[in-house]
Amino acid sequence: MTRLEDIVGEAVRDLAGNAPAPHDLAAVARTRGRRLRRRRRAAIGTATLALAVVAAVPFVLFQPERKALPTTPTPAPSMSVTVSQPPRTGHWSEQPYLLPGGVVVTALSHKDVGGDLPYGKTLKDGDVVLDRTTGRYRVVPGQHWTVYGAPAGPHAVVSDDHEDLISVNTGQRFFTGGYLLSPMWSPDGTRMVVTTQAGGYVIWDATTGAVIEQPNHPGMKTCSSLCYYTWLPNGQEIALPRAEQPGVRDSKVKDVVVYSADTGAQLRVLPITGIPDSWSQDGRYVLVMDPQLWINPVQVVDVRTGAAVATLRGRNPSFLPDGRILSVTDRKAELYDVSGKRLGSQKLPADFTGRDLSIGMP
Numbered sequence: 001m002t003r004l005e006d007i008v009g010e011a012v013r014d015l016a017g018n019a020p021a022p023h024d025l026a027a028v029a030r031t032r033g034r035r036l037r038r039r040r041r042a043a044i045g046t047a048t049l050a051l052a053v054v055a056a057v058p059f060v061l062f063q064p065e066r067k068a069l070p071t072t073p074t075p076a077p078s079m080s081v082t083v084s085q086p087p088r089t090g091h092w093s094e095q096p097y098l099l100p101g102g103v104v105v106t107a108l109s110h111k112d113v114g115g116d117l118p119y120g121k122t123l124k125d126g127d128v129v130l131d132r133t134t135g136r137y138r139v140v141p142g143q144h145w146t147v148y149g150a151p152a153g154p155h156a157v158v159s160d161d162h163e164d165l166i167s168v169n170t171g172q173r174f175f176t177g178g179y180l181l182s183p184m185w186s187p188d189g190t191r192m193v194v195t196t197q198a199g200g201y202v203i204w205d206a207t208t209g210a211v212i213e214q215p216n217h218p219g220m221k222t223c224s225s226l227c228y229y230t231w232l233p234n235g236q237e238i239a240l241p242r243a244e245q246p247g248v249r250d251s252k253v254k255d256v257v258v259y260s261a262d263t264g265a266q267l268r269v270l271p272i273t274g275i276p277d278s279w280s281q282d283g284r285y286v287l288v289m290d291p292q293l294w295i296n297p298v299q300v301v302d303v304r305t306g307a308a309v310a311t312l313r314g315r316n317p318s319f320l321p322d323g324r325i326l327s328v329t330d331r332k333a334e335l336y337d338v339s340g341k342r343l344g345s346q347k348l349p350a351d352f353t354g355r356d357l358s359i360g361m362p
Contacts, residue, residue, distance in 0.1 A: 091123075092137075092349045092351065093123045093128070093136060093137040094136055095135055095136065096130055096135060096362055097137075097349075098362070099326065099328065099333045099346065099359065100326060100333055100334070100335040100343075100344055100345070100346050101320045101322070101324055101326050101335050102320075102322075102362070103320060103326065103359050103360060103361060103362070104130065104359070104360060104361070104362050105130065105149075105357055105358070105359060106129070106130045106149030106150060106151065106156070106358045106359060106360040107127075107128060107129045107130065107147045107148065107149025107156055107357070107358035108127070108128045108137075108147070108352065108355045108356070108357055108358075109127055109146040109147050109355050109356040109357075110125055110126050110127050110144075110146075110355065111125045111353075111354040111355055112354050113145065113146045113355070113356055114145070119143045119144075121139065122139060123137060123139060123351070124351045125351075125355075126139045126140070127139065127140040127144050127146070127147040127158060128140065128147070129147060129149055129156040129168055130149060132153070132154045133154070140156075140158055140168055142158075143160075143161070144158040144159060144160055144161075145158075145159040145160060145161055145163070146158070146159055146356055147159075147168070147356075147358070148182065148183060148185065148192075148358055149358030149359075149360060150185050150189035150190075150206070150358075150360060151185050151187065151188075151189045151358075151359065151360035151361060152187075152188055152189035152360055152361045153188070153189040153190065153206075154169060155167070155168070155169055155185075155189060155190075155206040156168040156169065156358075157183070157192065157206075159179075163176075163177070163178040163179055163197075164176045164177075165179070165183065165192075165194065165204070167206065167209075169206075170209065172209050174202075174204045174209065174211055175194050175196075175202050175204065175211075177196065177197065177198060178196070178197040178198075179194045179195060179196055179197060180195040180196070180197060180227065180228055181195065181228045182228070183195070184228075184229070184230055184231055185231075186231050186235045187231060187233055187235050187281070188235055189206070189360065190205065190206055190207050190235075191203055191204065191205050191206065191235070191261075192204045192206065193229045193230075193231060193238055193261065195227065195228040195229050196215065198215050198216070199215070199216055199217065199220040199221070200213070200214040200215040200216050200217040200220060201214050201217055201229050201238070201264075202214070203261055203262070212261075212262060214264040217259075217264050219240040219242070219257055219259060219264075219266075220240070221246065222242045222243060222246040223240055223241060223242065223243065223246075224241045224242070224243040224251060224253050224275060225243070225249050225250050225251065226241075226275050226289070227240070227241070228240075230276050230277065230278070230279070231261075231279075232258065232279055232283070233279050233280070233281050233282070233283050234283075236260070236261055236262070237258050237259065237260060237261060237267060238258070238259050238261045239256050239257065239258050239259070239270070239276050240256070240257055240259065241253045241255075241256050241257075241272075241274070241275050241276065242254050242255050242256065242257050242269075252273065253272070253273045253274050253275065254273070255269050255270060255271055255272060255273065255306075256269070256270045256272040256276055257269055257270075258270060270303060270306070271304075271305065271306035272286060272288060272301055272303065272306050273288075273306060274288030274289055274290055274299065274301065275288060275289040275290070276288055277289055277298070277318075278317065278318040278319050279303075279319060280319045280323055280338075281319065281321050281322075281323070282323070283303060284302065284303055284304075285300050285301065285302060285303060285309070285319070285338060286300075286301050286303055287299070287300060287301075287312070287317055287318070287319065287325070288300075288301045288308075297311045297312060297313055298311070298312045298314075298317050299311050299312070300312065300325070300338055300339075300340065309338070309339070310338060310339050310340035311340055312325065312327065312336060312340050314327025314334045314336060314342075315327055315328075315329045316328050316329060317336065318359070321361070323337075323338060324336065324337055324338070324343070325337070325338065326359070328357055328359060329348075330348065330352050330353050330354055330355050330356070330357065331347070331348055331352070331353060332345055332346060332347050332348055333345065333346045333348060334346075
């Protein structure tokens with residue numbers, strides 16, 4: 001059993017003995033979010049991966065143009081390719097670390113996030129980010145809960161032990177007060193959405209420093225027990241699962257509601273009956289978790305119809321820009337096509353063990 005499964009199992013057992021008040025179902029996950037934040041960290045999207053999810057961080061996608069989701073997606077072809085990597089020279093930290101699918105590691109947390117080990121302070125065990133200027137990795141000074149590298153561009157964010165969020169680049173403390181699971185980067189790496197413990201969300205613009213606050217968003221009142229906002233591929237909209245029985249722990253998901261990120265207004269409803277975690281760049285598919293299983297398996301779901309087209313057994317999967325899916329743990333990375341067929345795998349350096357990874361474009 002993995003450390004992640006241990007943490008989730010502990011939280012589930014804890015929840016079973018402490019039933020929430022019916023009106024505050026989402027608060028169960030919020031108040032225990034720190035335990036579960038090892039969900040999937042990176043985001044070419046988090047990590048909520050992260051790359052997070054996040055959480056919670058997750059893994060968001062690079063999107064040069066902001067386009068609306070298609071109304072009639074067509075099936076994506078199965079992509080049978082051979083995973084090959086160019087030879088590496090020197091230490092992993094001396095160049096962007098390449099993963100299957102052509103993406104790179106943009107940040108690594110210190111070892112044992114949320115555990116009892118002392119905070120690391122070196123490339124081997126500390127919070128580390130990719131310096132896009134030098135092409136090398138560097139240690140982020142100080143002690144933090146974890147670090148979230150952007151999927152594109154130079155930005156990164158650290159979380160301190162009080163669950164504040166701070167820009168690594170500018171030092172701006174743009175969020176305070178505690179957040180649920182992992183914040184998630186927008187596909188272009190310029191904005192971050194934070195699901196708050198107060199029952200809403202915050203949007204932070206990493207380029208301008210501007211903050212949009214929705215402290216009491218109505219979507220949180222009907223959200224499922226595993227509740228966090230995810231970016232859609234166009235970078236303008238966010239989504240949240242809606243429970244069949246709001247206020248009932250582990251209620252099935254009725255559907256997924258799409259909101260304007262800037263205004264919080266409801267835009268449309270999608271027939272997806274699970275927790276959305278990562279969206280394909282073309283908007284046709286979404287990776288979905290079962291709210292009662294929390295982690296695995298993850299299904300590939302058709303956004304238009306809500307039908308599952310494949311099941312993935314890989315840990316922490318996220319869509320890549322070309323439609324393939326990358327599963328990343330602290331020990332290996334596996335590449336899949338949209339049908340769930342594994343295309344290849346790659347063992348990760350020993351220094352990555354026990355750390356959360358963020359992923360992005362080179």
